[in-house]
Structures are given as C-alpha cells and as structure tokens.
Amino acid sequence: MYKHVLIPTDGSPLSEMAIRHGMALAKALGAKVTVLTTSLPFRSFALDPVMVTESPARYEQECEVWAEKALGTARTEAGTAGVSCETLHVTQAQPYQAIIETAQKRACDLICMASHGRKGISAFVLGSETYKVLTHSKIPVLVCRLGQERDQP
C-alpha cells in the first residue's frame, strides 16, 4: 500500500518513538523511508538564545551537528529494522512547509510523525507543526501519540 514513508524528526524522545513506529510500519509494508529534520534560518533578531549569541556560521555548524545526531539515530533504527532509509536536513522558516514540500518532491505517500515536538511534549494540545501538517497536507498523515509505544505488542 504505502511505498515511501516520510518521517520528520526534531530529535525529541517522542520523535524517536515516531521513527521506531515508522520504521516498523515500513518494514511490514516493504516500503522505503526518508527521515527529515529541519532547522530555522539564522535571524539577527530572534528569541532563540542560540541565535542571539552565535554568528550565522557558528549557528549553521551547530544545526548541522544537531541534525546529524537526530538523523544518526534514524539511520541506526533503519539498520536495526532492515529498512532502506535516506536522511535529509533542510533549513526553512516553517518546518511544516518543509515537511509537506519534501513529501511532495520525493513522492512520499505517507507522513509518519509525532503528535508533539520538542516544544510541546508535555502539552495536551496537539503540537503546532503536527497540526499544520495535518491541516495542509494532501498526503495521508499518521500521528504517533505519547504513550502509544507502550501499548504496542
């Protein structure tokens, strides 16, 4: 049914759960996986303390290191599951747009993502990026919730 699953990650524990879930699903379906992580572009006037204190070059370097860590986790999970996996790091101001555009460009037919990201893991309200992907994506979206993993066999 699904041949190519896109799994966005922000490196949070819940994202890692979505990666494991997406890999297991891909394995069961014989699908390939693309794992995407996004960084915000550097802005001089920003609330993020990393952007305030760093130079653009330093900020990009930090983002690369951070992305490599998040994507490395995904590659390890893919290897364990025996799933064909590509990883991608893009910089865009609106992460949900990067997710949808990547899914379209790479002909993904399913997006598998966590209900919350780093900013809202304790919140009861659906994470804003997940909500925006659900709202704007024409590609089916599978949302992994907090607590879902322990319910799985």
Place this chain on the structure above:
Amino acid sequence: MTKLFTIGDETTHLIGDAQCPECLEDYPELCPCGGLIHAASGEEDKGGTEWPTTRCDQCGRSEEELD
C-alpha cells in the same frame, strides 16, 4: 484600546497583536487577508489529545479554511 475576540470559549485573544499572550505556541500567524490567525485549544479526541482551533481576527477563517 485593544479589542478582544473569541475563539471557541476564549474571549481573551487580542486583535492585531502578533504577540497575543493567549495564543498557543507558534501563533498568531499571518492570514492571507492581512489579519492574524489566533489559536486556542479546542475539542479533545478519544485519545485525550486536544486539537487546536484557529480563527483569523479579521476575516474569521480558520487555518483549515485557507486551503
């Protein structure tokens, strides 16, 4: 004087305030009409997750209605 408007049960969102303190994280957002889309917690699904509800403070459209 700042005017308030209502999303769901909340009547405390500030019209035209890009830093509206009542909005969920990452909101308000710019609406194509030039207004601001505010967000509040909305209905809870069976899994216990509340879905945001959104509305523009100018045209009244939700984010879903913009597509």
